[in-house]
Amino acid sequence: MDVGSGRLRFEPLRGGRLWAPADPRYRAPGDMQRHIQDAGPAALEGLIRRQANAGRPVSFIVANAFAPWAAGVARDMGVPRAMLWTQSCAVLSLYYHHLYSLVAFPPAGAETGLPVPVPGLPALTVGELPALVYAPEPNVWRQALVADLVSLHDTLPWVLVNTFDELERVAIEALRAHLPVVPVGPLFDTGSGAGEDDDCVAWLDAQPPRSVVFVAFGSVVVIGRDETAEVAEGLASTGHPFLWVVRDDSRELHPHGESGGGGDKGKVVAWCEQRRVLAHPAVGCFVTHCGWNSTTEALAAGVPVVAYPAWSDQITNAKLLADVYGVGVRLPVPTTRDALRRCVDEVMSGPEAEAMRLRAREWSDKASAAVANGGSSDMGIRDFADALLSLSVEHGC
Template sequence: MEDAKQGQKAHVLVVPFPGQGHINPMFQFSKRLASKGIKPTLTPTIYISKSMQTHTIPTQYGPPIQIRPISDGYDDGGYAQAESTKAYLDSIAIEGPKTLAQLIQKLAEEGDPVKAVIYDGFAPWALDVAKKFGLVGVLFFTQSCSVNSIYYHVQRGLIELPLLGPGPSTVSVPGVPELQPWEVPSFVENYGSYPFWFDAVMEQFSNIDQVDWVLCNIFYDMEIEVVDWMSKMWKVKTIGPTVPSYYLDKRLEDDKDYSLQFFKPNTVLCKNWLDSKPKESVIYISFGSAAELSEEQFKELSCSLRNSHNNFLWVVREKEQTKLPKGFIDETSKQGLVVGWASQLDILAHEATGCFVTHCGFNSVLETLSLGVPVVAVPQWTDQGTNAKFVEDVWRIGVRAKVDEKGIVRKEMLEECIKEVMEGENREEFKKNAAKWKKLAKEAMYEGGSSDKNIDEFVAYVIG
């Protein structure tokens, strides 16, 4: 009991980059810290905090998670309000550290001083602020260690860009399978096409040698060799997967969702529909909260689902639904269900779900590994091509759909991939491997598991 009381005195700031795929894993990690006695305060941007409609998130297992926002310079509209990507990234690099410093000072004045700052790699300025105040600086990687290793090698000049030049055409970094150019993150593959996001991912490593800890949102078995290589340079600990406890170890009894959704899910509709379908008969399709598919790609996807004759549940954000072929939703109403948003965890956990057609955003990959669902990978950009490589060739839980010369995945390719995962000769292998990773993910978060022990070690350090 004395340890728990002491732990509650240790206060940490958790500084996510403003995007759902970045906020959710750091929020989940905050819940784990709270369960172990640490007092976490989440610092979303002012615009995002308005959608959260709360100042604290109560927990049954420890101190409440406070919400104390900082500014990105666009308090009324966030990223969408900015004139350009460059304008937004420039603004958050100025306003973020300024308002973070003000918050640290204010908390000290309130008698609630901060001991550590845990920050998203996309916000390296937070480490500079932490060090200015003499605080523990903790880097939190929301993407895979392999992806971050590639970025590190580029940032340090160990991989020369552009890739398609007189040198070797493949990419090789320690602990990662040899990668073709189209299998590395798009910021690296298509050097020059994303100038401002490229700078953002490179900046993660600008001051990494000053961090006290590096926390990775994976479990150790996923990327053993890369983690071991990174650990030679920094104090690296795997603390994931940051999936709600209900779907893993069930130690946090009320932890059934991420507590933050930018879109309202059609939970009852989806559950009732899935309940009416046979076991492993449904293809679940979702491309996340940010991907924007072309009208041509929507047409190819629609045709492949119709031709598969499988049941399907397709998440298409409302603003994207105008890209669907005219009449598609009505014409396929007996075969499928199209919704604007859904609780992905509930769908992946449902016994009717047989396969997941995904863009391979890293949170989606972690969820499908944690819930044991085979995959058809249709990567779009950023780290997704590398994640898809691991899905097919390393974790072996599914197949990748290849694009044509126009960058479109054609219906024939999608039909072939769906058929292979749903009923092909490798179906049982995919299911067996998916079940193995599900077991390992749970074991990592059980008491005494690899991730749980690492979190305990981190908590002990912070309490100090």
Template sequence: MPTTTPVQPHVLLVATPFQSHVNPLMRLGRRLAAKGVLVTFTTALRAGIRLDEVSGVDGFRVERLRGGDLWEPDDPRFVDANDMARHLSAAGPAALEALIRREAAAGRPVTCVVANAFVPWALPVAADMGLPRAMLWIQSCALLSVYYHYLHALAPFPDTDDATGSVAIPGLPDLAIDELRPLLIYTSSQDMWRQMVVTDLGSVREKVSWVLVNTFDALEHETIAALGEHVPVIPVGPLLEPETAEADGCTAWLDAQPPRSVVLVAFGSLVKTGDEETAEIAEALAGADRPFLWVLRDENRALLSKDTLAAATSRGRGKVVPWCRQARVLAHGAVGCFVTHCGWNSTAEALAAGVPIVACPRWSDQRINAKFLVDVYRVGVRSPTPVTRESLRLSIDEVMAGPEAEGFGLRAASLKKRARAALADGGSSDNGVQAFVDQISELARSGGG
């Protein structure tokens, strides 16, 4: 009897050119490729963006968004985020359409387009070309629920001048105005990034068939269940670096430290601490008298005098690096505390590694993430910001040696176990990815969208 050759589904991933947006989308793509999906990743690549996590992964391709009026990767205008966003909104659609057509001409027709948030022009292009669409929400389901309830007027939100105001949303603890105020919904209606969120989520049910979220069911079960009544939410996280990745040049140094002794300090790829705060962090780490690994980007490092940095590393037995594979460092047995800005990627990586937290939130979702880490998951403490040497030193001591230190560690270890269970074969996130793969595979077989 004649046999039918299976049609391989082809997913096109479209990312904003920020490392914190690129990473989770690439990690989703790696998991899709492992399940037999052909994956093509694209972004308007700019200097400094790392794509090495997926090098050599079978079934995973990278095609830079190019052509037309798109800037070259080293164009200095990529430095300004607003200029970049305006440029991509204007030049991105034609470049994306051309890429989709090139893939079809090469015998690799795209089955489904997956875009992360802040690429509001990508999904309309896919819709106009008759392609099924999905969104990867790279932040917490809690934040997604906050934005959705605000944009669809499903809950009364307080005014910014209401000092005691709060909002109650199904599946979430009450959120105070101080936790809400940094969010984009409280910025000017002319703010470009706010407009993108409105565009992405204002009609999300009409735009996409799947909303994939970088979270796992055991972490945000109530939130996922409540929001699932409005939005087709599928938890697929935590989206982590490959297990085979090493912690770069930090591994040998970490291997030489006692178990759970190292303080990791990292504030992500966007937070820029001022000169005074950077010096305060250095003094706090020196005063804590514990081994530390401080990820200090070059622009922040330039704010420190050589004497201050030398004093911190000598007295504090520390190591300062401009970059590291954060998830792999967190997974190392020597790390016992993570001082973080509480961006969602960092939050998810810390929870998956079972490392207690000193939370130092700044903007956007970071205060909400800090609230969950400290008040809901109870895996750490919050340090006042901007950081002072005494507050940070006391916070580190509290997490690593205070009366609650053992409890922080036990609860963090429990969440690590649950995160790993979600990612394992048959776990909640693995099932979510498989359900998505099954549906797009059926679309590929039927040749329809």
């Protein structure tokens, strides 16, 4: 891939004791994190040595957040590095301000409605903070996060963030007082997402424009049997056709099989190409767990949302989608069939539905502009790539 004056090439991390990419154990977040912390360092070190032996010595490492072990490998091998933060700048700012006590946060267990004022961020309450702010110390994800944030004081030259200036300009500018934040997102192709054909697209092709409710809760979140039944009945009661992604490991919790309880209006699948579905003109609403990837994909596609967060940063993202970006509503957690029906109706045909669709289209245009040639994120990535090229020349690589 051409970037700036150089090229980016992607190499998979493999070998050693790492599980195969399709291993179902990756679906247990805690197990996944512990395994990668244990097996990742040797695999990364092996990759760096293979590149050197092939005449392509590694001159710089971009280490994903929640992977402090990668920072350790870089340090031990004398390779400079940057961090790639894959959640929002707002969430990074919250974690950073909390860890370093830059503002007063209410204590753990405080009332959920208490305000948490952080520079550059919208008004937030305790109940809208990402889960790891108050997670107990033994939590493996919190331990990795703290190690990451502590490492940011190693004078890193860049903290690359999967966001774009137009989306989080105030948060980015405020956090730059503490960290060298560079927005480089959204980190996916904002085109149509066209790829292999599948029966999801064929089914969508047969639906009217903006009529379909698309439901997907990501690759980790699992909702229980009773909650699944409420979602199924709620979707059926909307009268809209719906496409619902239910992973194979959750199928036994589903009460209605392939139709999801919606008869010929419902379709349940184990997997779909999410960006491609969101880009389809038949999709009018996205019921989402609000992971940051799904959040930015919905914004880039211009699709309004019903936000149904479960953990991690999803709670904060739901707040941003509904109250800051203005492209959806929040569904009560846990939900009921009536609440789901009301929220879908509000997004699809309520008094604010057209305004939500208009704002969603505006965010889509801004996301596309950010990664287009000369856009804000495009220039950030180009400047980063050019700086790496200069660094490689300085080190004789």
